[in-house]
Amino acid sequence: MKNILIIQGGGRANGNTAQLVSSFVKGAGDAGHQVEIISLLKNEVKGCLGCNACRYGKPCVQKDAFNDMIPKIKAADLIVFASPLYFWTLSSRIKAFIERFYCIAEEDLTPPLGRYEKYPVKDCALLMTSADNYFWTFEQAVSYYKFALVNYIGFHDKGMLLAGGCGDTNGKPQIDRTPHLKSAYEFGKNIYCPDAAPV
Numbered sequence: 001m002k003n004i005l006i007i008q009g010g011g012r013a014n015g016n017t018a019q020l021v022s023s024f025v026k027g028a029g030d031a032g033h034q035v036e037i038i039s040l041l042k043n044e045v046k047g048c049l050g051c052n053a054c055r056y057g058k059p060c061v062q063k064d065a066f067n068d069m070i071p072k073i074k075a076a077d078l079i080v081f082a083s084p085l086y087f088w089t090l091s092s093r094i095k096a097f098i099e100r101f102y103c104i105a106e107e108d109l110t111p112p113l114g115r116y117e118k119y120p121v122k123d124c125a126l127l128m129t130s131a132d133n134y135f136w137t138f139e140q141a142v143s144y145y146k147f148a149l150v151n152y153i154g155f156h157d158k159g160m161l162l163a164g165g166c167g168d169t170n171g172k173p174q175i176d177r178t179p180h181l182k183s184a185y186e187f188g189k190n191i192y193c194p195d196a197a198p199v
């Protein structure tokens, strides 16, 4: 049994992203994992101010929902980042959340090349929805995920579900007409299954 924390970085109530998350949660729950969803729409997290107070033993000067999330982040085995594709990348809410990892970084006296400090070691996964469905649709989002979360912060990637072709926001969510909800269920169910095919 793993402890899974899903950070839902926006999207409409019961929209494509919320439905994708919910299918993933059903699958993970059926596999016996404990899952919590934190919506960044309901829990505001502001971006880092770069004041560096945290580098001098002080708590983050931003007074928002992030501080209450820190124990949950530290307790999680897997953090799932869920977002609609906005302007070809992750939502600004998810990016603000990621920036705030700066205040939980710890000193690393022997950092690997290109890294300056160490972060809690976690598994991570990416769930995204979009209107378009071209081969380049998620390119920037995937690049950001890989560079910031996997290469820099050092999380271990457990996979991505890039749900393109869900319809634009000038209409009802259309993810239920795609195979993505079934894939999200299977992704959640098999994420810690060694024999499962990669998503």
Ligand SMILES: Cc1cc2nc3c(=O)[nH]c(=O)nc-3n(C[C@H](O)[C@H](O)[C@H](O)COP(=O)(O)O)c2cc1C
Pocket (backbone or CB within 6 Å): 010, 011, 012, 014, 015, 016, 017, 018, 084, 085, 086, 087, 088, 089, 129, 130, 131, 132, 133, 137, 166, 167, 168, 169, 173
């Ligand atoms: C501000 C904004 C920017 C968007 N940018 C893109 C985009 O760059 N590429 C794309 O394919 N869809 C884009 N979309 C469409 C959404 O990604 C898509 O409809 C998504 O599934 C909406 O998620 P939701 O139903 O959870 O709100 C955008 C929508 C909004 C509101």
